[in-house]
């Protein structure tokens with residue numbers, strides 16, 4: 001009888017050890033799978049965010065105003081070597097016919113659509129590439145979102161409003177994750193050094 005009991009005890013201990021072993025093994029496997037799944041999920045979501053940003057920048061037409069163009073017989077096309085770098089600092093503005101800018105008349109656009117004249121003066125599309133001195137290199141996603149939601153230049157509460165024709169009122173309605181995606185895409189562009197001029201106030205504009 002004693003022998004039967006001790007054999008039973010040994011058997012139970014054996015089974016216990018076996019199950020524990022296999023359990024700790026499967027825990028380890030689960031832990032491994034979890035962390036690598038999270039890692040690849042993060043990689044995937046970074047890639048997906050970048051793709052989303054690229055898509056949104058494309059369909060929102062940021063290039064229309066923020067990319068210098070090459071003039072072709074078919075009209076202006078985006079100069080991909082300077083994509084989204086804003087109004088070229090060295091570009092000579094054509095003469096403005098001020099009589100056209102009176103209320104009820106015209107808004108004028110310089111031919112690559114990076115400079116715009118209206119009753120507000122002349123506005124220049126900014127450099128959206130991540131150059132730290134002249135572009136968005138020092139910006140955070142939070143600042144980018146604040147700029148587009150507040151309509152204030154550089155997001156400064158007491159600062160000047162963002163001038164036409166920048167459609168911040170529309171873009172500011174995007175979700176945080178869409179705006180973050182746009183910002184991630186802008187950050188992925190090659191940085192281009194281009195110091196866009198400050199806007200000209202209406203008075204200076206009239207002086208020519």
Ligand code: HEC
Pocket residue numbers: 056057060061062063064065066114116123124125126128147148152153154155161162163164165166167171182199
């Ligand atoms: C119709 C022309 C136009 C389009 C389209 C446009 N922008 Fe602009 N954007 C401008 C102009 C002009 C300015 C300069 C306004 C100023 O100086 O106040 C500007 C300014 C900005 C600023 C403000 C920079 C600052 O320093 O506060 C940001 C950010 C910006 N644009 C991002 C974008 C993004 C992103 C898109 C596309 C989703 C876009 N813009 C599409 C014309 C445009």
